[in-house]
Amino acid sequence: MKEFKFLIAIWKTNLQSAMEYRGAFLTQTIGMMVNNFIYFAIWIIFFDRFKDVRGWGINDMYVTFGILASSFGLVSLLFGNAFMLSDIIAKGRLDYYLSLPRPVLLHTVASRTIASGMGDFTYGLISYVASGYFTWDGLARYILAMLLAATVFVSFLIFTQSLAFWLGMMSNFSNLVLNAMLTFGIYPITLFDGYAKLILFTIIPAALMGAIPAEFIRAFTWETLAQLLLGAIGFLALAIITFNIGLRRYESGSAIQTEV
Amino acid sequence: MNPIEVNNLHKIFQTKRKAAGLAGSMRSLIKPEYSSTEAVRDLSFQMEAGELLGFIGPNGAGKSTTIKMLTGILHPSSGDAKVLGFTPWKERQKLAYQIGTVFGQRPQLWYHLPAMDTFILFGKIYELDDRETKKRIDYLTEAFEIKDLLDVPVRKLSLGQRMRCEVAASFLHRPKLLLLDEPSIGLDVVAKQNIRDAIKRMNQEEGVGVLLTSHDAGDLEALCKRVIIVNHGQIVYEDKVSNLKRKFLTNKMVEVRYAQEVAKDFSIAGVEILKVGHYGVKLKFDTAKTQVDSVISHLSSAGDIVDITISDPPLEEVIARIYQEANK
Known part of the structure; x- marks a missing residue:
């Protein structure tokens, strides 16, 4: 409860900060919606031609893309610094969060809102x-x-970006993984089987952001709920453990910082 | 119990080494080489309750690394420290409720928002109730003279105004101890003085202990009762500021600019002429041997003075003298 009140205060301040530039906030919001529509248009054209891919139709694509976009947007709005965590670690900018009496990881990732979210x-x-x-x-x-999909997504981001504690700047690698997540997240799950499917649940858990939540939305099953819950808890634990082990290796830095 | 007890604190950083150029980068990619840098070496010191302690030294002396270990930001390589009874790197969160920190090069105020919004957020972070936060903000507004600054977005404040708000924010939760890392860096004389006055007032009114790192001897003179000078991660001098001043800060430099060309002989017994030109002169003298009055009256007799600056020798010079004394 204590941390929830703190999160609400941080999010309120983030929103105030984003709203300082109303024009930019609105153009980013509208611009991203147009961008998403243009991206999705290719699937509309595709399914207009083929109608069905192993039992997967355009309506399924709408739900899958919807959950993927919403959970991505939610993470951007509430945990925007998760996208920049490796940069924050490598440039020694965790000092600010470490000097305040709150959980470092939660405070860090929640301290930025990306308006396009x-x-x-x-x-x-x-x-x-x-x-x-x-x-x-x-x-x-x-x-x-x-x-649950947002939990998987933010956890996976934190996990990959926390590797910066050991490997230095990881933003390029992290962007690569992020793009893989988004690309495979929208693909019809029926296209994959065997090892490919296993990869989409583990190494790049795109299935837990797109296809599985979409199945759960269309019709409730305990199996899909269990998959989502296990995925969210498992990846969250992995992210927290990796970050906290890495934090012991944190070396700060002397770069002059001009803004928070 | 002393608020700060440091025993044999040691911090080693692993630094990647790379030869210049593309070939060096390629070699480094295949076989990276590392070297160890000892930022802090077996540091031991104590600080008493309510004390104003200066922790000074040149760039790279290990001041910031020490402060970062004392706030729990960095883990030491070896050694032990207790701050208000807590081991900082093990009990960081508990300690953070009791201390305030200001890093001159790392702002804590939200850049795009007025400082008031950060003050309110800090109230939530430190779990103060809204009424208490408001009361405290009113008090700090008066103490730091920032009433007109609180509603202006931080990005529009001058560096001096921003730093006053930064330091005020660090007092919001009534800390028992304040750790300031270079709070006066980049500030002009007036802004420095404003911040020093406010810190002194908080120390007197609330008994807050202050550990201050700086490479500005002025901070030391204006604020601190005791000083620790570090270089290459080691303590090279530890004493009362009054003793340090008596022993080492006896030299003053005077620089004068005249309205017209002057052709006076500036030689005075015990005064060293550092620079002389047609319109001005720069002198250095020992205040224990030569009176300031006599130097000033000698200079003013040469012509109409349009500008005069009296300054201390650079801290690096003082440290060099401390080394010389130690080597004797």
């Missing part, structure tokens, strides 16, 4: 509503699935 978040919801699968209990499952 609002565009992703909103577009994701619209995509779900437009999918033809919309029901009110489906919406409740959408919210739960979004939270």
